[in-house]
Amino acid sequence: MAVNFPSIDPTQLHPVAGVTLGWAEAHIRKPNRKDVLVISVDEGATVAGVFTSNRFCAAPVTVCREHLEHVRSSGKGIRALVVNTGNANAGTGEPGLVIARETCKELARLAGIAPEQVLPFSTGVILEPLPLDRLKAGLPAALENRKAAHWYEAAQSIMTTDTLPKAVSRQVTIDGHTVTLSGISKGAGMIKPNMATMLGFLAFDAAVAQPVLDALVKHVADRSFNCITIDGDTSTNDSFILIASGKSSLPAVTSTDSPAYVALRDAVTDAAQALAQLIVRDGEGATKFMTVQVEGGRDVAECRQIAYAIGHSPLVKTAFYASDPNLGRILAAIGYAGVNDLDVGKIDLYLDDVLVAKAGGRNPDYREEDGQRVMKKSEIAIRVLLGRGDAQATIWTCDLSHEYVSINADYRS
Amino acid sequence: MAVNFPSIDPTQLHPVAGVTLGWAEAHIRKPNRKDVLVISVDEGATVAGVFTSNRFCAAPVTVCREHLEHVRSSGKGIRALVVNTGNANAGTGEPGLVIARETCKELARLAGIAPEQVLPFSTGVILEPLPLDRLKAGLPAALENRKAAHWYEAAQSIMTTDTLPKAVSRQVTIDGHTVTLSGISKGAGMIKPNMATMLGFLAFDAAVAQPVLDALVKHVADRSFNCITIDGDTSTNDSFILIASGKSSLPAVTSTDSPAYVALRDAVTDAAQALAQLIVRDGEGATKFMTVQVEGGRDVAECRQIAYAIGHSPLVKTAFYASDPNLGRILAAIGYAGVNDLDVGKIDLYLDDVLVAKAGGRNPDYREEDGQRVMKKSEIAIRVLLGRGDAQATIWTCDLSHEYVSINADYRS
Numbered sequence: 001m002a003v004n005f006p007s008i009d010p011t012q013l014h015p016v017a018g019v020t021l022g023w024a025e026a027h028i029r030k031p032n033r034k035d036v037l038v039i040s041v042d043e044g045a046t047v048a049g050v051f052t053s054n055r056f057c058a059a060p061v062t063v064c065r066e067h068l069e070h071v072r073s074s075g076k077g078i079r080a081l082v083v084n085t086g087n088a089n090a091g092t093g094e095p096g097l098v099i100a101r102e103t104c105k106e107l108a109r110l111a112g113i114a115p116e117q118v119l120p121f122s123t124g125v126i127l128e129p130l131p132l133d134r135l136k137a138g139l140p141a142a143l144e145n146r147k148a149a150h151w152y153e154a155a156q157s158i159m160t161t162d163t164l165p166k167a168v169s170r171q172v173t174i175d176g177h178t179v180t181l182s183g184i185s186k187g188a189g190m191i192k193p194n195m196a197t198m199l200g201f202l203a204f205d206a207a208v209a210q211p212v213l214d215a216l217v218k219h220v221a222d223r224s225f226n227c228i229t230i231d232g233d234t235s236t237n238d239s240f241i242l243i244a245s246g247k248s249s250l251p252a253v254t255s256t257d258s259p260a261y262v263a264l265r266d267a268v269t270d271a272a273q274a275l276a277q278l279i280v281r282d283g284e285g286a287t288k289f290m291t292v293q294v295e296g297g298r299d300v301a302e303c304r305q306i307a308y309a310i311g312h313s314p315l316v317k318t319a320f321y322a323s324d325p326n327l328g329r330i331l332a333a334i335g336y337a338g339v340n341d342l343d344v345g346k347i348d349l350y351l352d353d354v355l356v357a358k359a360g361g362r363n364p365d366y367r368e369e370d371g372q373r374v375m376k377k378s379e380i381a382i383r384v385l386l387g388r389g390d391a392q393a394t395i396w397t398c399d400l401s402h403e404y405v406s407i408n409a410d411y412r413s
Numbered sequence: 414m415a416v417n418f419p420s421i422d423p424t425q426l427h428p429v430a431g432v433t434l435g436w437a438e439a440h441i442r443k444p445n446r447k448d449v450l451v452i453s454v455d456e457g458a459t460v461a462g463v464f465t466s467n468r469f470c471a472a473p474v475t476v477c478r479e480h481l482e483h484v485r486s487s488g489k490g491i492r493a494l495v496v497n498t499g500n501a502n503a504g505t506g507e508p509g510l511v512i513a514r515e516t517c518k519e520l521a522r523l524a525g526i527a528p529e530q531v532l533p534f535s536t537g538v539i540l541e542p543l544p545l546d547r548l549k550a551g552l553p554a555a556l557e558n559r560k561a562a563h564w565y566e567a568a569q570s571i572m573t574t575d576t577l578p579k580a581v582s583r584q585v586t587i588d589g590h591t592v593t594l595s596g597i598s599k600g601a602g603m604i605k606p607n608m609a610t611m612l613g614f615l616a617f618d619a620a621v622a623q624p625v626l627d628a629l630v631k632h633v634a635d636r637s638f639n640c641i642t643i644d645g646d647t648s649t650n651d652s653f654i655l656i657a658s659g660k661s662s663l664p665a666v667t668s669t670d671s672p673a674y675v676a677l678r679d680a681v682t683d684a685a686q687a688l689a690q691l692i693v694r695d696g697e698g699a700t701k702f703m704t705v706q707v708e709g710g711r712d713v714a715e716c717r718q719i720a721y722a723i724g725h726s727p728l729v730k731t732a733f734y735a736s737d738p739n740l741g742r743i744l745a746a747i748g749y750a751g752v753n754d755l756d757v758g759k760i761d762l763y764l765d766d767v768l769v770a771k772a773g774g775r776n777p778d779y780r781e782e783d784g785q786r787v788m789k790k791s792e793i794a795i796r797v798l799l800g801r802g803d804a805q806a807t808i809w810t811c812d813l814s815h816e817y818v819s820i821n822a823d824y825r826s
Contacts (some may be wrong), residue, residue, distance in 0.1 A: 053749070056744045091770060093758070125737075314817070319822070321822050326542030328538060331504040336468070360469070360504070400727075
């Protein structure tokens with residue numbers, strides 16, 4: 001069902017020096033599937049993350065925040081990440097926190113590091129106790145099979161309703177030094193990240209000072225994972241992590257003002273956008289990939305508000321599923337987006353290159369067959385011109401199909 | 414597909430003295446269906462309305478607002494309402510306004526009243542020109558067949574994707590005088606009213622002074638049509654109209670402080686809630702009727718915000734469709750509702766009488782089979798206790814099924 005999902009060649013995913021990945025089949029929820037991942041990071045790396053804004057954030061998210069805070073005060077860096085699927089360890093109260101902490105403790109014991117040097121992540125069903133014993137039992141095998149070349153297997157091991165593993169890899173030259181980036185993500189449903197997405201991990205071998213990496217992770221998340229939506233449901237477990245292993249010959253990036261930072265920032269943003277878009281392309285039941293671009297707004301916030309109103313509307317999404325140019329539904333979504341002083345008489349609406357609505361009404365030259373022609377495509381741009389300023393925003397989303405309902409009606413069975 | 418939709422006996426819909434209703438088959442979009450309705454109101458009635466907050470409001474909504482304003486300054490009351498289905502006359506710019514005004518002019522000419530005494534309403538496809546000639550051609554037949562006993566036929570004539578006509582009728586005794594109320598509504602999709610619903614008309618024979626009726630219509634809309642959602646899409650055409658014909662022997666209600674006002678207000682609210690709930694019961698593809706009650710909030714606004722987050726979540730809605738007690742999805746929706754200082758450790762969640770989550774985590778006594786038992790029902794109460802105040806709010810919604818996707822993927826074909 002995925003929409004124009006690029007074929008991923010496992011051999012083209014570059015190892016990132018200083019980072020190894022190992023998986024296990026721990027039977028967290030279902031047997032015979034990779035459901036535990038350990039990512040190890042050599043000493044000297046910096047790690048930064050952004051997490052869900054959901055108030056019901058999962059226990060591992062709380063522990064991640066604590067441990068990243070600890071890193072800042074202790075100077076002892078993050079050395080391992082552990083991810084399980086099948087159970088989100090969310091809505092689990094105090095017992096859930098104990099389980100997340102015990103997981104870190106066990107991995108730390110096995111790897112000879114401190115528990116605060118471990119970041120835990122979970123994804124899967126909410127409100128059910130995570131089987132700690134199974135997870136602990138899976139850790140030795142995951143540690144055992146760690147390899148720098150395991151990015152593809154790592155992507156497989158974090159899938160839930162994803163139909164395809166999601167990974168990207170890039171090599172860029174900065175100031176004459178090669179920098180290698182590889183990353184993985186998972187998504188599929190409960191996707192309207194607000195800080196970051198369900199799970200995204202992106203590692204590169206440049207050295208980046210902690211405050212610079214903290215700035216970078218926010219910059220990147222706001223331009224990638226925070227620009228996608230599948231169903232408007234912001235997950236309890238969203239986490240996006242950057243790992244800077246520092247093994248590249250590029251001198252350490254210690255300021256956001258340097259040309260090297262800008263080059264690195266753009267390369268990381270590009271890779272993260274690709275990862276985020278893979279999530280949309282493999283969105284639950286997706287048959288169309290839509291880019292919603294809102295221009296001419298007073299500020300980015302109102303452009304995003306309107307773009308999300310379009311991207312979340314079940315009526316817009318079902319019309320795209322049907323390839324039906326029932327485009328008044330887009331105007332309706334613009335109208336209820338909550339921009340209260342919007343002058344609709346200034347609004348133009350394009351579908352790809354077709355001008356559908358002009359100055360708030362139907363373009364007299366618009367012909368249904370032109371709309372129909374665009375709607376039949378699998379990649380469609382919706383462009384809204386507000387005519388009230390210079391700001392703009394872009395989000396990526398998918399349609400709403402029968403398959404989405406089937407997947408989510410059957411998810412736990 | 415409708416959920417526990419009460420059988421409506423056309424003979425039990427009471428005529429309201431001073432109000433007659435006539436319909437026509439005008440072939441606005443499809444042949445052989447009632448698609449034009451005229452409601453005539455005798456001289457001396459007062460009429461008040463609330464309308465959509467969608468910035469892309471339809472041309473007839475703009476004209477309604479103008480004409481209701483005119484009534485206030487001229488003292489000349491509203492005498493007729495005209496409704497067409499098949500075309501929303503929204504996103505139609507200036508030409509759409511001309512069409513709405515021409516419609517009023519033609520009806521006024523035929524009925525011997527002023528154009529400003531007519532309120533126009535449209536519902537159907539957005540962004541397409543309303544065929545004025547067909548609408549005008551249908552008006553004489555609609556005027557011709559007006560009868561006080563036509564409430565059921567009137568309900569039929571405003572249906573779009575509705576599967577059943579929606580009407581309620583009540584008789585109440587106030588200060589020893591009988592007051593009769595009858596009303597109709599339509600809905601089905603693009604339902605998240607914000608002022609009022611798609612179309613709702615409620616008439617009664619008590620006399621009510623204009624300022625009192627203006628207050629009443631807001632009070633009633635906030636407790637009925639503004640408490641429902643099907644898909645979260647606020648329509649361009651939402652309109653809710655109260656007609657007070659003044660033919661009852663009850664002395665005119667001229668103050669919101671009188672006991673008669675309170676009795677009338679409660680009767681009208683009760684009838685409007687019934688009409689609003691009929692819309693949800695016949696929501697597109699609905700198989701479950703859910704009441705979402707949020708209690709213990711600091712104010713009504715935050716209770717509504719959380720109730721709507723639950724009611725709009727595609728993941729919550731598909732879980733209910735599947736009768737799957739995947740109730741962590743409700744916690745996730747509470748968490749991302751946008752109440753930023755929410756202490757989730759204080760939240761309890763009930764499904765009917767079953768305590769699912771306690772103090773923000775799974776209730777240790779909760780058994781999956783208890784959740785399963787409730788989920789199988791067609792009427793389900795979701796109750797959230799926030800534990801931070803005394804405010805509460807209730808909304809009514811339905812599930813998200815395959816049928817919803819089918820209906821909205823096929824709507825125009």
